[in-house]
Amino acid sequence: MSFVNICRDNTDPFYRYKMPLIQSKVEGRGNGIKTAIVNLDEVARALARPPSYVVKYFGYELGAQTTDKGGRYIVNGAHEASELQDCLDGFISKFVLCPSCKNPETEIQIKEKGVLQRDCKACGHISYLDPRHKLISFILKTVGTGKKGKKAATASAIASGQSITEIAANHTTSSSNAATDAAITENDDDDVLTKKIKAEAAALKQQEIEVADDDWAVDMSKEAIEARARELEGLSLGAENPEHARFNEFGEWLLQEGGEDKEELPSDIEIYKKIVELEISGQPETVQVLAQVLFNEDLIEQIDEHLGLLAKLINHDPENEKAFLGGLERYLGLENQDLIPALPKILMSVYDKDLISEEVIIEWGSKVSKKYVPKDVSKKVRKAAKSFVKWLQEADEESEDED
Secondary structure, eight states, X not given: OOEEESSTTOOOTTOSOEEEOOOEEEEOOXXXXXXXXXXXXXXXXXXXXXXXXXXXXXXXXXXXXXXEETTEEEEESOOOHHHHHHHHHHHHHHHTSOTTTOOSXXXXXXEETTEEEEEETTTOOEEEOOTTSHHHHHHHHHXXXXXXXXXXXXXXXXXXXXXXXXXXXXXXXXXXXXXXOOOOOOGXXXXXXXXXXXXXXXXXXXXXXXXXXOSOOOOOSHHHHHHHHHHHTTSXXXXXXXHHHHHHHHHHHHHHHHTTTTOSOOOHHHHHHHHHHTTOTTOHHXXXXXXXXXXXXXXXXXXXXTHHHHHHHHTTOHHHHHHHHHHHXXXXXXXXXXXXXXXXXXXXXXXXXXXXXXXXHHHHHTOOBSSSSOHHHHHHHHHHHHHHHHHHHHHHHHHHHHO
């Protein structure tokens, strides 16, 4: 029997989590044709999930009826083993792998009525399963009133023996964490997302609602920094607001420390200490500055690298979430327009990581605003984001229809 890595994206030959390849057998003919999965028990055992979960998932994804009779697992229709294996990758990503460390040592737990979470025994990360998937209802019926899972912990970056949470406890008062309704959709949904986008992307008409430019926004562009430097040298008139000056100082400190390519940035712990030192923790402008100066061309990978810091600062606060998107809008629209086409993937990443809620993304993506960038730039950014926003809106409608 051939074995492959449970996470097939991991090509390390010494990866210790293995599973047997799916073996299938097509039986019958005509309307009675069906596919028997010969070794589903062994595959499910390697994944530490009931085989009934897997066969039901196949049925939902392939649009076919399934049966489970005494260890004999049937999917109606003719399905090649390779097709089932690809489908299994989706199940593994959604219901097995930890989205943080990609380790399969996870348990599915009931957090509260109708909410399932994945508890990773390897890294301790707790993630929510997407409640819109039909398999969730099947699992809830199967498990019944099972053991409740622990509350999701705030991600923290560890360095010098201290976590961001520990530093915050020493310098700032703790604030209550808002409960999140946004469930995590795994990375392998890219194929499904692409299909949905291509199906009706052309039909989407961008709603343009003008938003008043009343709020001050942190400007970390090169021109703005140079202008502030001239003010400090007495070469121009106008006194900077002392409140704003702290955010500008923070952003310019990051840019100076990180170098031209932002590849030598301080550690997350050092960044957080600077935030505490400047007394700007918990401020939306702080998050906005980070979104402008923390990233370069490897933005999506860097979101993972700084996940602990970002989660700590954003903390499921809608104002912080909006500020983060505003900072990204400034960075993409004014500093790195080559990354604008990648915006759907960027939004998927921050949505997957539970940094930005579905509601905030939809609200932000549906309105053209002059708050952070000129109107024409805002239109360009929103246009790039509209496919992902439409996908979120359709998923909401499907969820309401199912309810």
